[in-house]
Amino acid sequence: MRKLILIFLLACSACATQAQDPGRKGxxxxxxxxxxxxxxxxxxxxxxxxxxxxxxxxxxxxxxxxAMACGGPEAYLPYSMSGTDEKALRALGEQYKAEREAANKAGGMMSICRHLPDPGAVCVSGSCQLGASSPAAR
Structure with a gap:
């Protein structure tokens, strides 16, 4: 009986390891x-x-x-309305979101499903920066 339980546990462990391996084939x-x-x-x-x-x-x-796998943005990027083509920037933002959503889906990605609120942006020393204690776009 002990051998049967040991074999079962090893088989379950192997299946779980293969499912979590991001470098797996397929x-x-x-x-x-x-x-x-x-x-x-x-x-x-x-x-x-x-x-x-x-x-x-x-x-x-x-x-x-x-885009996080569970929905919502991964981060926020600060920019200035003066000197930035907002329409082009927003179009690239939508393109990048679609690319990340496709990559998440293709890779079977998961996330922690947390809401990342918009931190806002402020002008500090002549450049726009994210509000305090907020993650920047990587």
Missing amino acids: VPAAASGAAASGTDTLARMRALAGGGACTESGQCRTLPVG
Whole structure:
């Protein structure tokens, strides 16, 4: 009986390890392609947002960035309305969100399902920055 229980536990352990291994075979190639594309899109968003030059906090805004597997943005990116093409930045934001959602779905990703509130942005020393104690866009 002990041998049977031991074999059962080893089999369950092997199944659980394979299910949690992110490098396992069978992950669609689209997942890695979307990740590379997403990195490029995020870099383009950061470049478009620039340094977020401002003279007052009223010029500063935040853009939700990415998508957690459970929903909601991964982070927020501060930018200045003056000198930033908001329409283009928002379009890139939507593109990056779609790329992250596709990568999450293709990779079978999960998240902790927490709500990340918009921290707002303020003008500090001539550049827009996220409000206090908030995670920046990676």
